[in-house]
Amino acid sequence: MGSAASKSMEYHDSDTIGAERIQSDVNSCFHCGLPVPDKLDLAVLIDGVHQPMCCYGCQAVAEAIVAAGHENFYRVRTEVSPTASDLLPGFLRDSEIYDVPEIQNQFIRTPDGDLCEASLMLEGITCAACIWLNEQYIAGLPGVDQVRVNYATQRALVRWDNTRIRLSEILQAIQRIGYRALPYNPDQQQEMHRRQRSQQQRRLAVAGLFGMQVMMLSISLYAGAWSGMEYNFQQLFRWLNLVLTLPVLFYSATPFFMSAWRDLRQRRAGMDVPVSLALGIAFASSAVATISGQGEVYFDSVVMFVFFLSASRYFENMARQRCAATVEQLVQSMPIITTRLGTADSAEEMVPAATLAIGDQVLIRPGETVPADGEIIDGFSAFDESMLNGESIPLEKQPGDRLLGGSINVTNPLRMEVKAIGADTVMAEIQRTIERAQADKPPLARLADRVSTYFISIVLLIVVAVAMFWLMQNDGRWFEIALAVLIVSCPCALSLATPTAISATLGKMQTIGMLVKHGVALEKLNQITHVVFDKTGTLTQGKPVLRKVVCHAEFERDLCLQLAAKLEQHSEHPLAKALLRETGAVSSAGVSQVSSIAGGGMRARIENQVYLIGNVEFIASQTAAEIPESWLEQIAADTVTAVVLARDDTVMAMFTFIDDVREDAGAVVESLQRMGKSVLLMTGDNIAAARQVAELTGIEDYRAQMSPQQKMEAVRNLQAENASVLMVGDGVNDAPVLSSANVSIAMGSASALAKTSADIVLLANHLQAVPRVFDIAEYTQRVIKQNMSWALLYNFGAIPAAAMGLVAPWLAAIGMSISSLLVVLNALRLTR
Amino acid sequence: MEIIYLLIPVSLILLGLIVWIFLWAVRNGQYEDLEGPAHRILMDEDRIVDRQKNSRRGDAG
Numbered sequence: 001m002g003s004a005a006s007k008s009m010e011y012h013d014s015d016t017i018g019a020e021r022i023q024s025d026v027n028s029c030f031h032c033g034l035p036v037p038d039k040l041d042l043a044v045l046i047d048g049v050h051q052p053m054c055c056y057g058c059q060a061v062a063e064a065i066v067a068a069g070h071e072n073f074y075r076v077r078t079e080v081s082p083t084a085s086d087l088l089p090g091f092l093r094d095s096e097i098y099d100v101p102e103i104q105n106q107f108i109r110t111p112d113g114d115l116c117e118a119s120l121m122l123e124g125i126t127c128a129a130c131i132w133l134n135e136q137y138i139a140g141l142p143g144v145d146q147v148r149v150n151y152a153t154q155r156a157l158v159r160w161d162n163t164r165i166r167l168s169e170i171l172q173a174i175q176r177i178g179y180r181a182l183p184y185n186p187d188q189q190q191e192m193h194r195r196q197r198s199q200q201q202r203r204l205a206v207a208g209l210f211g212m213q214v215m216m217l218s219i220s221l222y223a224g225a226w227s228g229m230e231y232n233f234q235q236l237f238r239w240l241n242l243v244l245t246l247p248v249l250f251y252s253a254t255p256f257f258m259s260a261w262r263d264l265r266q267r268r269a270g271m272d273v274p275v276s277l278a279l280g281i282a283f284a285s286s287a288v289a290t291i292s293g294q295g296e297v298y299f300d301s302v303v304m305f306v307f308f309l310s311a312s313r314y315f316e317n318m319a320r321q322r323c324a325a326t327v328e329q330l331v332q333s334m335p336i337i338t339t340r341l342g343t344a345d346s347a348e349e350m351v352p353a354a355t356l357a358i359g360d361q362v363l364i365r366p367g368e369t370v371p372a373d374g375e376i377i378d379g380f381s382a383f384d385e386s387m388l389n390g391e392s393i394p395l396e397k398q399p400g401d402r403l404l405g406g407s408i409n410v411t412n413p414l415r416m417e418v419k420a421i422g423a424d425t426v427m428a429e430i431q432r433t434i435e436r437a438q439a440d441k442p443p444l445a446r447l448a449d450r451v452s453t454y455f456i457s458i459v460l461l462i463v464v465a466v467a468m469f470w471l472m473q474n475d476g477r478w479f480e481i482a483l484a485v486l487i488v489s490c491p492c493a494l495s496l497a498t499p500t501a502i503s504a505t506l507g508k509m510q511t512i513g514m515l516v517k518h519g520v521a522l523e524k525l526n527q528i529t530h531v532v533f534d535k536t537g538t539l540t541q542g543k544p545v546l547r548k549v550v551c552h553a554e555f556e557r558d559l560c561l562q563l564a565a566k567l568e569q570h571s572e573h574p575l576a577k578a579l580l581r582e583t584g585a586v587s588s589a590g591v592s593q594v595s596s597i598a599g600g601g602m603r604a605r606i607e608n609q610v611y612l613i614g615n616v617e618f619i620a621s622q623t624a625a626e627i628p629e630s631w632l633e634q635i636a637a638d639t640v641t642a643v644v645l646a647r648d649d650t651v652m653a654m655f656t657f658i659d660d661v662r663e664d665a666g667a668v669v670e671s672l673q674r675m676g677k678s679v680l681l682m683t684g685d686n687i688a689a690a691r692q693v694a695e696l697t698g699i700e701d702y703r704a705q706m707s708p709q710q711k712m713e714a715v716r717n718l719q720a721e722n723a724s725v726l727m728v729g730d731g732v733n734d735a736p737v738l739s740s741a742n743v744s745i746a747m748g749s750a751s752a753l754a755k756t757s758a759d760i761v762l763l764a765n766h767l768q769a770v771p772r773v774f775d776i777a778e779y780t781q782r783v784i785k786q787n788m789s790w791a792l793l794y795n796f797g798a799i800p801a802a803a804m805g806l807v808a809p810w811l812a813a814i815g816m817s818i819s820s821l822l823v824v825l826n827a828l829r830l831t832r
Numbered sequence: 833m834e835i836i837y838l839l840i841p842v843s844l845i846l847l848g849l850i851v852w853i854f855l856w857a858v859r860n861g862q863y864e865d866l867e868g869p870a871h872r873i874l875m876d877e878d879r880i881v882d883r884q885k886n887s888r889r890g891d892a893g
Contacts, residue, residue, distance in 0.1 A: 076874065128871030135872075150865040198858050205854040213847050233833070240840065 029054030033080035061178035077129035107183040123180040207252035211303035218300035238290040241299040269456040278486040301809040308817025338371040339363040379414025459489040484802040488812035492820040497787035500827035513764035521759035525777035535683035537730035544657035560653035
């Protein structure tokens with residue numbers, strides 16, 4: 001141990017990559033970076049120094065890491081680790097469920113004998129050092145045969161000897177060093193992608209390796225043609241080339257032939273038609289020349305064409321798969337098993353999450369993932385919904401609140417009743433939305449597709465014309481020139497220019513919590529001149545807070561609040577929720593005949609008296625009660641929203657609520673104005689409230705007391721003046737307005753997702769995302785334009801050159817392939 | 833120049849070998865993670881694990 005310690009000290013001293021390393025300071029936890037509580041004195045000896053720890057969890061993790069001899073982790077990590085106290089002992093017991101054979105069947109493969117293999121999803125990975133630590137630590141466990149962590153997907157493939165170690169022990173060991181691992185079942189789509197990828201790699205490899213050999217012999221042939229070569233050597237080389245080209249043509253190039261055949265059967269001229277034609281003609285004529293012993297051979301052009309074109313297809317496929325991977329990640333975040341509570345005796349039972357039904361009650365412990373959408377019955381906790389909306393701060397939830405499947409319980413255990421499962425969950429909706437948007441081709445891409453179809457037909461005609469022309473000139477090169485035109489003119493780059501850029505962008509946006517429902521919106525965003533904001537829930541928090549309780553002289557404040565809470569606990573209105581946040585849960589004893597009345601209020605009978613609560617107009621219309629003039633003045637002056645409580649015909653109290661303006665609203669409006677957009681505010685609220693928000697955020701043009709109908713007309717009027725309008729709303733209440741705008745953005749809670757008609761949903765609920773969407777759309781548009789202009793420039797420049805006989809077939813093959821490769825690589829920049 | 837009749841078969845055998853190695857690598861998923869090894873190489877400076885594993889195996893046996 002002594003020598004090991006001194007060795008690591010030396011290493012420590014000579015270590016010069018300190019700039020990137022995590023700097024420790026005395027008051028923060030060496031492991032996770034959180035401040036150390038005052039009276040806590042925990043430390044772990046790491047590299048000969050006593051390092052402070054913030055909690056027993058971190059201490060245990062750090063000790064486990066040091067005990068296994070992996071202090072190096074602390075030297076090379078570039079991010080602090082997750083706090084270990086979040087990882088709870090309950091998991092140690094629960095992980096044993098993964099040893100049950102029926103459950104193991106879902107995710108374990110047994111290649112041979114006692115060796116088992118499973119994929120684990122690792123959570124808590126922050127940097128490359130975490131991967132290293134996990135790999136080293138797991139590999140060090142006795143009985144573990146092999147472990148490989150994929151850096152890109154953060155998944156581990158573990159193979160172990162079932163007679164020496166159990167899966168639960170491996171999971172617990174990972175837990176001990178502060179990470180969480182769960183087995184997962186790679187779904188079919190993912191497996192298909194993997195197979196596709198490996199097949200493409202194989203085809204590419206064959207094309208490349210055989211191609212090299214063909215090129216080598218071809219260069220000898222060119223040199224031989226220049227300086228003289230014996231006929232039998234020349235024939236030998238040609239025959240060798242012919243044989244070596246066969247695997248390239250019949251293995252690597254099969255996808256081109258197959259897709260061309262598909263196109264032809266549907267009577268379309270797809271872009272693989274000229275490719276296949278060029279390959280077929282070039283190979284056939286070379287083969288004839290070889291067999292007959294006279295004429296030119298083009299084997300070099302054939303192999304290069306196949307290789308470079310396969311390479312660009314491979315990269316394009318990678319871009320699409322990366323986008324699909326973000327969707328997979330969503331699916332994978334759903335747990336495999338969950339704890340179901342028996343309704344009668346509240347017995348706990350571990351069941352596969354897929355077997356849950358609506359109405360089931362489940363127990364969700366801290367650190368566990370919510371298995372389906374549901375509602376909290378009992379307990380308070382915070383939930384990390386970052387998988388769903390990119391929001392990194394956990395949200396506090398209480399009984400009655402909605403939980404989303406896929407979110408992670410952070411603090412306390414609680415009971416949940418299942419409300420939606422499978423395809424009805426928000427998670428599934430998000431997944432469908434992304435898939436739909438990907439399938440949704442923007443007009444530009446559709447245009448490019450149409451153009452390229454015509455283009456191909458024209459190209460085929462040009463090829464024939466060129467061949468005729470050179471033949472009439474009695475030029476022996478007619479075939480070579482026609483072939484060059486055919487190769488050079490493939491509009492692959494043109495067809496790839498837009499879709500690759502769009503799919504790269506969609507994948508990127510999803511990871512930062514922006515869900516694009518219609519890919520077309522990205523393009524339209526660039527023409528936007530006016531941005532119209534809704535007020536409630538958009539520029540403001542959308543979470544009203546009880547500000548004042550004004551009671552009629554003869555009633556007490558507490559009594560009024562209690563009564564109001566009893567009425568409002570049956571309401572879904574945001575103001576009702578705000579009131580209940582103030583009072584907490586109340587008993588509904590003695591409350592009967594509760595009814596919610598459209599137009600703004602609740603009515604119920606409490607202890608033989610009828611109570612009503614609602615807005616001023618509601619109370620005035622339902623009762624004969626007189627609302628004091630001073631209250632009305634107060635509502636107008638304070639620009640607040642108010643509800644009034646009445647018993648029979650007596651007014652008891654008024655509650656006023658305020659909805660704070662979002663902190664970043666001003667900055668967002670300013671940056672939009674700097675982009676040259678006109679910013680407007682349209683709200684259904686009164687003029688005073690609108691003015692206040694407009695002044696706070698710096699909006700000059702604001703319109704108040706507008707019905708959804710009027711908002712829609714206002715948007716139409718703007719559009720009539722050639723404005724292109726972006727509407728930003730909360731997505732649910734102003735659906736008609738959203739759909740009348742050119743582009744609409746819904747601010748959002750993920751739960752409203754299914755209901756909204758907006759083009760883009762901001763799941764993270766930050767207003768800052770609005771200007772960011774503009775930036776992303778502009779960047780995407782720029783890349784598309786670059787791609788399009790390059791593709792057009794290439795095609796229109798290269799064809800005449802080839803037709804004039806300036807381009808040899810092999811040069812044409814390189815030029816064409818490189819042009820589409822460039823387009824794909826350019827689009828891939830968008831994923832950064 | 834007759835040496836060419838030897839050299840060409842040799843190069844073809846080499847080609848076959850390389851193709852086989854490459855296909856084996858693809859089948860084994862060597863190309864699945866292209867980022868990880870770049871980081872890994874910086875951290876594997878001493879193989880503590882191998883030593884530990886051996887000693888543990890020794891203990892067990």
